[in-house]
Every structure is written in structure tokens, then in C-alpha cells.
Amino acid sequence: MSAQPSERRLARRFARLAAEGRAGLVTFVSAGDPDIDTSLALLKRLPGAGADIVELGMVFSDPMADGPAIQAAGKRALKAGITLKKTLDMVRAFRAADAETPLVLMGYYNPIYVYGNERFVRDARAAGADGVIVVDLPPEEDAELRPLATAQGLDFIRLATPTSDDARLPVILTGASGFIYYVSILGITGTRSAGADVVAGAVARLRRLTQLPIAVGFGIRTAPQAGAIAAVADAAVVGSALVERIAANLDADGRALPALVDDVTGFVSALAKAVRDARLPSRAAGVAE
Amino acid sequence: MPQINTYSAGPDENGHFGLYGGRFVAETLMPLILEVERAYTAAKADADFQRELDYYLRDYVGRPSPLYFAERMTKHFGGAKIYFKREELNHTGAHKINSCMGQILLAQRMGKKRIIAETGAGQHGVATATVCALFGLSCVIYMGQTDIERQAPNVFRMKLLGAELRPVTSGSATLKDAMNEALRDWVANVDSTYYLIGTAAGPHPYPAMVRDFQSVIGREVRAEMLEREGRLPDTLLACVGGGSNAIGLFHSFLDDASVRMIGVEAAGHGLDTGQHAASINGGRPGVLHGNRTYLLHDEDGQITEAHSISAGLDYPGIGPEHSWLNDIGRVEYAAITDREALDAFQLCSRLEGILPALEPAHALAHLGKIAGRLPRDHIIVINLCGRGDKDVFTAARALGVTL
Incomplete structure (x- = not known):
């Protein structure tokens, strides 16, 4: 198996996005939420709805960096019997139906x-x-996993945050691959939102130090916010807002309602449109204000 | 790793005790963790910091705590000579204040005005609220809803001290969940906030720093024992949840080969029932709350709920230095059930007129298993790390008494 970046799906996808002159939409859902079958059905529909890259959450009982929405999603998935092995089974099923859309765990x-x-x-x-x-595996601790991952051709994506100062950024960027995930807020997922102008400054600082694409996440909740981020970054990541859509489509016993997948993918389509429109000339002028 | 010729030099520069410890935290926290480490390293080397800490430990906490010869308990078991290290006589009633005092002075050196902490039994929450009141700092305590219900007296004490108490209902609503919420708070408030961790666990430098602050216990025991008996003790006993009182007692003696050390975990309803809090005796290595250590978790790596009658031991992990000391065989780790701890709680109350907390009652129960079989010239020191006033409601309920 080759580990050449040019043969990797993530690199290919970001190259295509660059050629199209637009940013990408990255969607996050927790594997197995609200149950394994519905979660897989949703995962398979995300690219068609406009997701350029899919992130699949490997559920953990104690998600220290996540807010209430993703905590609840993990709880639902664990109750439905998700395991890491079953999460990888979902990846296999997704890949059998979609050879091109990059999937990040x-x-x-x-x-x-x-x-x-x-x-x-x-x-x-x-x-x-x-x-x-x-x-929870910062550069100081990732030597036990990162080299194994990259040797297999699995990109090891690192996080940069508003606390990543000039001393810290080189530590993060050295050895990162795939893309840089910029956490745009101080805090956990789904709680606050950062202004596009602040994010633009942070992305510009990152661009001076790395050639890797920059995806921005944490706190992007609406199509207009996704559009504003897409105007300044290489990708916008939406997670908690999607997961809340899942939660809104459950019956009193926590079972998926029939409209769940359509409702969530409908929201993804709206996000994707905003992301795709973000750099059209008319919009670009507005965002640059 | 260099050749080991001492057990007390760890951790290495990255916070590892062999396989254990480390800094497994979200990237947002990394610069702050590194800043805490720099600030602590500087404070440790600063004589003024040590002088200030010594002042507050003496005049405010009430140190040194006495080393008390438990004569009636010694006679009762008819074997080893038993001493209590009376940490329950400290201001606020437990050993927790030792580390709180050190950390609050550090937080002020770092310019932090807002303090957050997690608490299980409430002892660490009370100690944190106390030092925040002392220095006029804003204080937020995260406590699991389950613990709030079983530790009502401490909840009220924290409020009296001016702390804001935030109930945690996620997960099992106990100490581990309170720690998750405190970490989430910290990520959102890195600039203003210092996280005052209550035990010798979490990301580096906390396990080493909390240990250093608690090591005053063992240093005093060494001096007191030399003065009293003219020699070192033979056995040290302490309960272990996160393990700060145990490491505080043990650390100064790690290189004294003649001193046997036993940490006592909570076996809850029994190690074979799956309802316990014995990370070493009933768990495996894993990564949680910033460190690699022995944890209670299932075959998929999901953390399982701990159980102990003692809220302070009801945690599915243990400090990383204990995990290392276990693996290299320097310290033994035993386990005591709820029932055995309750029996020891009552025995100590009647024999010595001291209500121990349910946490050290676990160590007292293990004492009962070994003391009678040891010769009369064998000296055991047990860390009586907290007083039992907070536990009277829990004990009454467990004993079928309605108050």
C-alpha cells in the first residue's frame, strides 16, 4: 500500500477543491448514533448531500473535549451497542459504496x-x-501511534487552537499530515462560535507556516456561518449541529423517526450550498467587509 | 530509560513513570499544562515560595500533624505496634489541604483569579473552597449528583465557604464525571482559570506536583518516628483512590528497602462482582484524564463505573506513580470491601475515640488483617487521612440506622 500523499484521498480531494476554487464541507457524526443501521444509512448519504469529507466519531464513554450534544450522541451509540470494531465495519460498508470521499476517524x-x-x-x-x-493525543504523546498510522498511509491529523502560540505551532505542524484541524474556539464542541474575521486571522497565520490544507471546526452551527468560514479556510467542519438534528428526529424512546436521514441530509445540503457559494465573486465581496 | 538506582526520582522530563503518566490532553490545554509545569518548576526552586507554604501549613493548616500511638488498637490486635498519622486533624479534616495550599500559592504566582476543582467525597472541594476563601479567589466546584446526595454536609460547607457548586449529571454522576466537566470548563477558560486537581493524577505535572505537596506527610512521619522509636517504621499503610495520601506517605520512604508499603484499594461489593473501585487489583492500563494508568474499562476501552461506599475512592483510575510502583513491585496493593471498611470504621471509633473517614477505614480494615500476625516490635504507620464526620449519614444508612 502506498503512502505517497498524492495517492491519498484527502490530498486528492483538497486538490480538486482547490481546482474548483472553493472550500470543502466536512461533516461529523458519531458512529452508531442513534443506532448502527441508521447511522450507516446516514453516513452513506452524506457525500450525495454535499459532504466533501466525512468524519466518523469513534465513540468514547468520557469525551472530555465534547459538549452536551456529542456526549448525548455517544451515549445513544453505546446504548445501541457500538464498538470500535463495529465502527470499522461501518467504514468498510461506506467504502464499498463510495471509493472517493475521504473518511476520517x-x-x-x-x-x-x-x-x-x-x-x-x-x-x-x-x-x-x-x-x-x-x-487527547498531543504531539508530546503521539509517537506511539502517528508513525504507525502514516506508515499504513493513514493521515495523522493534528489540531491547532487559539492557544497555539508561535512557540507551539511548529510542534504541532511538524509531522502533521492530511490537513490541519483548526479548533476555532476556546472550549468544547457545540458551545460557542468564533467570528469569521478572527478565524481569518488565525488561518492566515497557519498558512504562513504550513502547506497543508486548513479545516476549521467547533462552533459552526448554521449555513451562513459555514459559508463565512468557507470564505477564509479550506474546509468547514460541522458536527454538533448535525448531531442535534439527529437528536431532534428521535421518538420518546430514543428510536430513529422515519424522516431522520432525510432531515439531516437536507441540512447538509443547505450547509454545502452555503460553502459552495462562499467564494462566488458576489459573496466574496460581502464576506471581505 | 536510565538505570534505576532510586525509586523517588520520577517522573522523567515528559512526565512518565515508566509506561504511565504523560500528558494526554486536548491541544487547547497543552500550552497551559506546559505553563503550569514551568511555573511549578520555578516555584519549587524558590526559597520564598517554600517559606510562604511552610508558614501557611504551620499556622493555618496546623502542621505538623501528630503521630499517635494507637495503644488500644495495638492491644486489640495483639501484634504489631500501630501508629496513626493524624492527617484528619488538619484544618478541613483531611490531607487534601496540603496540596490545595501549595497549588493555590502557585495559581497566584501564575496570576490566575479563578479556581476550578472536581470533588468526590467533598473533602477536596471543601479544601479548595477554603483556600479560595482565604485568598479571596473565585471558586467553582464540580461534583457528581450522586456524590452531592451522599455527602450533604460537605456540600453545605463548600457553599458556606463561598464556592459555587456545579452538579454534574453526565455519566455515572460521580468523581470521574466531575473531572470531565472540570476539564471542559478549563478548555473554555484557559486564560483566567487554574485547575486545582485533588489527587496525584491527571496530566503531568499534576501527579508529581500533588505528590510533592503531599510528601510533607512522609517527611514528618520519618522525623517523628526517628524521634519516638529511633528507627524507621516497618510497614506503611494507606488507602488509595487517586492515591495522593498514599503517595504522600510513601514517597520519602521509597528508597528505604526495609520499609514495606501497602496501598489499599476499594473492593466495593467484592472484586469478583464487578462493582468495585480497585483499578490495580481489578483493572488494566489505559488512558483517561490526561494520564496512562490502571483503569476500570471494558474490552472496547469504554470506562466502566466504579463502586465504593466511600465517595473519595469511587473513581475508575489511580495515580500513575502507583501504577508504576505496582509494576516494579515496590508497593503492594490490597483491596478491602465496603463491609470490611464499615466494620473497621466502627472498630476505630470505639477503640480509639476517632471517627475515621470511610476512605482510611479501608486501610484500617487491612490493618486488621495483618497486624495480629506480626511481632510486637513490628511498627506500622497508617495514614488516617480524613475524619469521618462527613460519613455519618452514609454509615448510618449502610448500618440500617435512620437518623
């Missing part, structure tokens, strides 16, 4: 560590994953 370290680092990167790659984000 995102989660916390303990389930990976317990699964076994070598076994995880091998199985994740074989299932068709393209990258991995491990929220």
Missing part, C-alpha cells in the same frame, strides 16, 4: 489503545479510512 485514545495501536491502524486502513484524529 475521530475520537479519543483509550479505545484505540485497548484495541491495539498496530491492529487499529492496519484495520482502519484496510476498512478504507483515510485519516485519524485523536483528540
